[in-house]
Amino acid sequence: MAYSLFPSSRSRRNGALQNLEASIEDQIETLREEIAELTHVLGKTSRRQGEKLRSQASASYEDILGRSEDLLNELQQRYLRSAGEMRKTVRRHPLATIGAAAAFGVLVAMLARR
Numbered sequence: 001m002a003y004s005l006f007p008s009s010r011s012r013r014n015g016a017l018q019n020l021e022a023s024i025e026d027q028i029e030t031l032r033e034e035i036a037e038l039t040h041v042l043g044k045t046s047r048r049q050g051e052k053l054r055s056q057a058s059a060s061y062e063d064i065l066g067r068s069e070d071l072l073n074e075l076q077q078r079y080l081r082s083a084g085e086m087r088k089t090v091r092r093h094p095l096a097t098i099g100a101a102a103a104f105g106v107l108v109a110m111l112a113r114r
Contacts, residue, residue: 090097
């Protein structure tokens with residue numbers, strides 16, 4: 001076997017491949033670190049956004065609940081007023097009330113026959 005002072009092309013290729021592998025491994029490790037940090041940042045951001053949306057939804061719910069209670073109270077008051085007016089009308093005009101009820105009964109009976 002002959003030994004030379006100059007390295008062979010094969011040893012140069014192996015060295016270049018090893019350098020390339022090391023470079024790729026370093027890049028992969030860097031990417032893993034960046035992905036881990038990005039995941040951490042996204043987790044924080046999504047948590048904050050979730051809390052923000054939850055508080056907005058809660059405030060909207062409370063607002064809607066308050067308005068619906070006010071509307072319900074108003075409807076109850078109107079119902080009570082209407083019932084009172086109906087009683088007064090029936091007391092003032094009892095014959096007209098009986099006639100209207102009879103006419104309504106006849107109308108329902110005619111529609112039921114068809």
